[in-house]
Amino acid sequence: MTTHPDPAVRETPGTFPAVPTEPRAAAVAPQGSPVDAGRPAAPAPAAEWVAGVDTVPRAAGTPEELQPYAELGLRDDEYDRIRHILGRRPTQAELAMYSIMWSEHCSYKSSKVHLRQFGEKAPPSDRLLAGIGENAGVVRVSDELAVTFKVESHNHPSFVEPYQGAATGVGGIVRDILAMGARPVAVMDPLRFGAADHPDTARVLPGVVAGVGGYGNCLGLPNIGGEVVFDPCYQGNPLVNALCLGVLPVDRLQKKDATGPGNIVVLMGARTGRDGIGGVSVLASATFDEGSEQRRPSVQVGDPFMEKLLIEACLELYDAELVVGIQDLGGAGLTCALTETAASAGTGMRVWLERVPLREPSMEPHEILASESQERMLLVVSPDKLEAVLKTAEKWGVWATAIGEVTAPSPDGQPGRLVVTWHDQLVVDVPPGSLVDDGPVYARPMREPADLILLQADRAETLPRPTDPEALRETVLRMIASPNLADKTWVTEQYDRYVLGNTVLAQPEDSGVIRIDERTGLGVALSVDGNGRYARLDPYNGTKLALAEAYRNVAVTGAKPIAVTNCLNFGSPEDPGVMWQFAEAVRGLADGCLELGIPVTGGNVSFYNQTGAAPIHPTPVVGVLGVLDDVADRVPMGFVPRAGGDHDQLFLLGD
Amino acid sequence: MTARVGVVTFPGSLDDGDAARAVRIAGAEPVRLWHGDAELHGVDAVVLPGGFSYGDYLRCGAIARFAPVMEKIVDASRGGLPVLGICNGFQILCEAHLLPGALTRNQHLHFRNRDQVLRVESVGTAWTNAFQEGQEILIPVKNGEGCYVADTATLDELEGEGRVVARYVGGNPNGSQRDIAAITNPAGNVVGIMPHPEHAVEALTGPSLDGLGFFTSVLKHLVGTPA
Amino acid sequence: MPRVVVDVMLKPEILDPQGQAVANALPRLGVSDVASVRIGRRIEIEFTGEPDLDRAREIADKLLANPVIEDFTVRVVEADETVDAHP
Amino acid sequence: MPRVVVDVMLKPEILDPQGQAVANALPRLGVSDVASVRIGRRIEIEFTGEPDLDRAREIADKLLANPVIEDFTVRVVEADETVDAHP
């Protein structure tokens, strides 16, 4: 079991002692982890790390030291801003943190100005319990129950390592849902690949499908739908989007806020390794030998079994009301979890980084802070509940380690500071809000792509039409043979759609339908749709169409659509043509939602999907969720045989 | 008195809730058993559910076999306790040597989930007495390592003693030898089945209600067995 | 007939959930002196003619190992060193 | 630190679909002189103290291999013979 942060090391709120007290051994393996028990995150011998570590005092004393900020993706003015915020140059660890948090992926710096429309144009809704800005949107579906759902991308990792990329994509979105207090109950996977007959598709597709299945099946989450689309524009950049649906009692909604100075910060789940810190490795390039690149894989390997245990442990903690705040560790690892939880509460945090259980003892502070190791959650726990939290973790066989505590805002009303030490060395001292909320925001230049007029001029009406039965037959055969219209069973058979026993509709239906209350029959319907070719021709209407398609797919099951999520897959925001497409797509989705009267509750933006200078088709993927008061009333898409020889009647609605 | 049917949860069990639901729908009382339990809480029968116990990282069922609760189950099964292993549960029963043979990687190397027709070939077991011999039933199959293998002598013995409980019909989903989907021990109280009867107990969520027969069978069996 | 054996292991810094699961199970078997377990693949290749190490290395690189997360070694073993020779 | 390596292979009479899939893929890589491919597991065990072959054999027998379908061998390898020593 893990020891608590010792009262002896608790300092006055808001101040940092010049000489931190001796850190305690903080990590002891849960029962059943003998491998680790013998080797608790052993600190390296002092001489080894002290020499290499860049501390706050050192940073203050060496203002002229050159830092590889450009290699980390920070612009000159962004780096200057960091120096201005800190009043000195950042330490290595701080630089790593800013580069992560101010990246496009975390800061939404190019998309923010557009995404505002989702809030501004959203119709008022009394169902919305948590909206954009939270880990996932939460909507009330009955007096007692709420659901949360969100779709996210894992495109680039899935191209590098299809199986693990897709698997950890599922793992990541599931933790988002878990962090809201929900039990994850289903997944969906909208996928885009290059040409079906391209040799690289033969590498990427089977790996991605096996990865989505491998992780989701092992977690016990039914897969209730998705998409498989082939187009050469995705050849060098497949899209792997993953959606997760969760259910929670309304009063179990969790917050991420690290409130309550004196509360303990607990890291729970897998140990931390050098996963996914490829980018940050430039920080060490000066101090490491040739082999350093090899030591820093940018690929993360998922452990769905660990995630399953993490889910059960978290749900037990929620039900026993043992946590004050909780946040999943996703792409930006501890950096994001520490800063977001503190920033959203306005508090500070004091972290003893050497307490983080490590897979590789030689890891350095900036690596620990940047690591994207999977299957971890950050908890904020009141001291009197800590024992019970650690017991629960132990029961489920996951690590739980007190790594720090919440500190008070400063007396002048300013938010608190995030203070991180590493074996008594002060390596981070920053205002958490500066990483989370004060990142750069850009109104990027936009221009309609020059070729759009030409594309639009080439109208579908001008295409030759089949004029005789033979030509018609040809056309039908060609369409049937198209991979985009072909049967998707090869994919869907690799996914468990039965587990949990609440799947009312799944493939090949238009929407997935899940029963969420066995007693009342209450259920939800979900569909995800997107059409990159349409969006390429007209991003505004193409996005509206994706929304309309998902909306219809939900409606035809008999469900009432109530909420929207989305994953916006685009090329580089630095390309004005792409930025225009993006802006149009967002405007289209916001307008469409206004017209249909349902809010966007969350989503994800994925930029830089391109091969060289060639972006993918703009591919907004839209998910719509609907409610069915009784899933027994769902309408499946096939004809239902009737007793007594009655026949169904067919009607065509619309024009 | 309602029969009490234990459903074991190992870390990584997934279909435990579904098995408990099926027990309930069949009219018995499900009793949740934890892998670390050192006793069986007086249950009348046990279901080892599907899932990925301990991640199934080494070989499916290899680690679960050493769980404390398994020791009790192995002992009790020798005394006649009805035990049904579904999917991962079947794998655990083979690893624990309560059933012969082994379940290996599907021949096509993929996880496969489909609605599968089975022919019930032995109705003499504690878990299949509610069926007719030769009855065809439809229940979901979903596994990555469901290919049943054993040496020829074992297979011949299983056939000879009528211990092949069910076979795949209309396509073998995983390459199992002799299309074997379910087998039993000589006493007929321990049955392992790869497909999932617990997912065919409600019209709304399953392809049929055929799975229910396994759970009603054990109740019938228990009524016939003096306590 | 000699065979070529290709041993493929996850790179040391990559998470090995399989090895971890086994290591965690050992205490239940009464084993407490194991520090770590790593699990990889062993592939035995039999050639129609002489065992060809270069060819095997090429196959390993292209097909058997995933260089993004795995390392491999290639060597020739005599028939009497193979696993089935020592039941 | 020396480790114990446990090699686990399917018994020769058990079908190995993975090995077969690799063998079937080889002609597409232009490889035509491979007669057969078998795929098994390689498990590296590091002990806290001296490598213990008997202990490893016991672990292999109970847990790492399934005697119904698999054979195994156990041996000590020096650190410089492990896979990660030859990137």
Ligand SMILES: Nc1ncnc2c1ncn2[C@@H]1O[C@H](COP(=O)(O)OP(=O)(O)O)[C@@H](O)[C@H]1O
């Ligand atoms: N990647 C996927 N994952 C899960 N289900 C999928 C996936 N791709 C397609 N499906 C399901 O297969 C069925 C058929 O898909 P599709 O041919 O795209 O139909 P539609 O054009 O009606 O959406 C749908 O139920 C869809 O949800």
